[in-house]
Amino acid sequence: xxxxxxxxxxxxxxxxxxxxxxxxxxxxxxxxxxxxxxxxxxxxxxxxxxxxxxxxxxxxxxxxxxxxxxxxxxxxxxxxxxxxxxxxxxxxxxxxxxxxxxxxxxxxxxxxxxxxxxxxxxxxxxxxxxxxxxxxxxxxxxxxxxxxxxxxxxxxxxxxxxxxxxxxxxxxxxxxxxxxxxx
Numbered sequence: 036x037x038x039x040x041x042x043x044x045x046x047x048x049x050x051x052x053x054x055x056x057x058x059x060x061x062x063x064x065x066x067x068x069x070x071x072x073x074x075x076x077x078x079x080x081x082x083x084x085x086x087x088x089x090x091x092x093x094x095x096x097x098x099x100x101x102x103x104x105x106x107x108x109x110x111x112x113x114x115x116x117x118x119x120x121x122x123x124x125x126x127x128x129x130x131x132x133x134x135x136x137x138x139x140x141x142x143x144x145x146x147x148x149x150x151x152x153x154x155x156x157x158x159x160x161x162x163x164x165x166x167x168x169x170x171x172x173x174x175x176x177x178x179x180x181x182x183x184x185x186x187x188x189x190x191x192x193x194x195x196x197x198x199x200x201x202x203x204x205x206x207x208x209x210x211x212x213x214x215x216x217x218x
Contacts, residue, residue, distance in 0.1 A: 058170055059183060064131040065148050070172030071134050078125040081118055089115050128171055137217040146190045146215055148182050153214040154190070157198060162213065167191075186210070 058064055066074075089111055096107035137149025146152055151166045165178045167190070173181045180187055186208075189201035193212045200209045 062183075063133045064128060064169065064171075065135050065182060066132045066169035066172060067149055068134055068136055070169050071129070071132055074125055074129055074132075074171060078122065078129065081122050081125070086115070086118050086122070089118060132169075140217045143215065143217050144194055146193045146212065149217060150190075151216045151218055152190055152212060154210045155213050157209040157211055 092107060093111035093115060096102075096105050096111055099105060099108075102108045135148050137151075140147055140149060146167070148167055151164060153162060153164045155162045163178070165180050165186070167182050167187045168179045170181050170183060173179055173184075182188075182191075185201045185203065189199040189210070190212065193199050195212050195215055198209055198211045200207055202208075
């Protein structure tokens with residue numbers, strides 16, 4: 036089919052792009068300093084290193100002539116759109132970020148944003164340590180869970196020795212707060 040009869044636009048690709056973690060309506064984008072610095076570093080890397088390199092490749096590929104069958108040009112342009120989309124996302128997230136320093140928490144006897152909490156499953160006694168962090172810095176394998184996750188919401192304002200219940204995908208769970216730290 037002739038390319039003139041196909042619809043190609045950036046909007047089409049953005050619809051299929053994986054969506055970023057959404058914040059609940061009317062809430063702030065809380066982040067730890069480490070999370071903010073990580074996103075800022077990624078933005079700087081994209082702006083100062085990756086994007087200029089891809090622009091150089093696309094420019095070189097465009098100078099080779101016929102662009103319709105030029106793989107370097109086609110895939111370079113696609114990568115450039117992906118980079119630009121990520122840059123826009125990072126800028127929006129960083130602009131709306133509210134950086135919270137866990138070390139400055141006044142009420143260290145309760146669980147709040149940034150707390151590192153050791154919890155024990157009441158049923159099997161398994162202990163786990165998690166840190167409550169921002170939506171953009173979650174990493175379950177490292178024990179960093181979002182403040183909007185069901186387990187985090189259940190833990191908020193709890194004290195050492197408290198038991199909390201929450202609905203998990205596997206059903207109701209009950210956890211005991213063993214230790215609260217702010218690092």
